[in-house]
Amino acid sequence: MTATPREEKHQATRQRLERNAVSLVLEHGFDRVTVDMICEASGISQRTFFNYFKTKEAAVVGAEPPKIDEGKARAFIAADGPDLLAEVLELVAACSMTGGSDEKLLTDRLRLFETDPRLLLKQMDRMNRITADVGDLIYLRRRREAGPDGDEAELRDQADLLTHAILGVLRYTAMRWIRNEGKDQAETLASTSQLLRRTLRTL
Amino acid sequence: MTATPREEKHQATRQRLERNAVSLVLEHGFDRVTVDMICEASGISQRTFFNYFKTKEAAVVGAEPPKIDEGKARAFIAADGPDLLAEVLELVAACSMTGGSDEKLLTDRLRLFETDPRLLLKQMDRMNRITADVGDLIYLRRRREAGPDGDEAELRDQADLLTHAILGVLRYTAMRWIRNEGKDQAETLASTSQLLRRTLRTL
Structure with missing residues (x-):
């Protein structure tokens, strides 16, 4: 399966959010990082964030559970x-x-x-x-x-x-x-x- | 080194406390078990308990950290x-x-x-x-x-x-x-x- 441009864009956004979430938590610790901080660093709205992840934790550990291909x-x-x-x-x-x-x-x-x-x-x-x-x-x-x-x-x-x-x-x-x-x-x-x-x- | 009778008694008490602590936590869950409950099950005073363990947790996971002989x-x-x-x-x-x-x-x-x-x-x-x-x-x-x-x-x-x-x-x-x-x-x-x-x- 080849990803459509739309899927590719989603994937890129998800990855940017995960990267920023992880960086912020490494810097400030899990409890001090808010969803707002992740959104601001990524230039997206809270609403969009919750389209990708149910929780702050999910953005930090990863959206998809690891799975063998x-x-x-x-x-x-x-x-x-x-x-x-x-x-x-x-x-x-x-x-x-x-x-x-x-x-x-x-x-x-x-x-x-x-x-x-x-x-x-x-x-x-x-x-x-x-x-x-x-x-x-x-x-x-x-x-x-x-x-x-x-x-x-x-x-x-x-x-x-x-x-x-x-x-x-x-x-x-x-x-x-x-x-x-x-x-x-x-x-x-x-x-x-x-x-x-x-x-x-x-x- | 052979243990003295006094050391043997201490060892037995410690073990009885650990056994009761673990049984109680298995039955009720960690948060619902109190030091009082462990003492009552073991027939000793709180004061004696704290001679053996600093915390409830220590009685549950074990007094001594595991160590290779x-x-x-x-x-x-x-x-x-x-x-x-x-x-x-x-x-x-x-x-x-x-x-x-x-x-x-x-x-x-x-x-x-x-x-x-x-x-x-x-x-x-x-x-x-x-x-x-x-x-x-x-x-x-x-x-x-x-x-x-x-x-x-x-x-x-x-x-x-x-x-x-x-x-x-x-x-x-x-x-x-x-x-x-x-x-x-x-x-x-x-x-x-x-x-x-x-x-x-x-x-």
Whole structure:
């Protein structure tokens, strides 16, 4: 699906609002930022703001709950890649990057979650759906690879365990994003995958 | 160090208070439980309560912050075990089991953290120290194994990555504790370690 010009304009406005909301909260703290302040910084009316977001919080944590791209999810299940972990990391990282390729927005949000417990909880809640989703995807991929003789319960347990471990690795990746280190997100992700592979070799 | 009879009595009282605090909060919710209620259930005075805990919250999440046992930590650094991951899991699991071998207390607490976001945050904060500690231990163990030619930065990165992945696995283990499945904690831990090993073999 290609976005219409109208959709593109909406998307741009939403992103501008999210960016300003996050910047203001980083500067002043969540409680001191009002919807009015976000509107003023973005040059739009309150009425327009509430067309995009139900609450101030929604503008700060993001309008859309993170969601694994359906097309990528299907491709993942069907793929025969040699590096399952790297593929999963990429799948999950992509969906925590709502706001498209706006790296500053993502990094600023991660920084917010580090400093504001309430926003962290909100984000954890949003991520919980992803956890279940990732578990299912890994299970389906490995069940396909195992063929008809695969042990269902064992495959399910392995998928759950891997999901939890990978979310831990994703948290490590997020820390590196925040520290920045002069690398963009794709580079950080690739270098984490390589580090993961080298580390596994030693276990 | 062997505990004196007096210390043993203190320990028992503390544990009784923690158990009652957790049970009451599970039943009524954190806000509806008062220190008076905990004291009444435990048959002690408010004055005695405040000898043990500064706040109601401290009785609920635990008096002592979780801490890796210093003796076990040293043994871990010096050990040549074949299964680093299982050893780390055991090390961290042991310290989340404050309250000694009181499995019900630990499981009830984990259940509380699942349902009350504020308590979860408190617990995450307590666990953050452990994260740094585990990273150091893994680094020291692997640096020792790598000898003088080990690449410091690489060893440090690998240790950090492993720490995050292992805390994810610990979270998986905690979920299984909560679901119980008729196994005690040592069994759950051992079966998670075995599952982890089987899973790694497939990667």
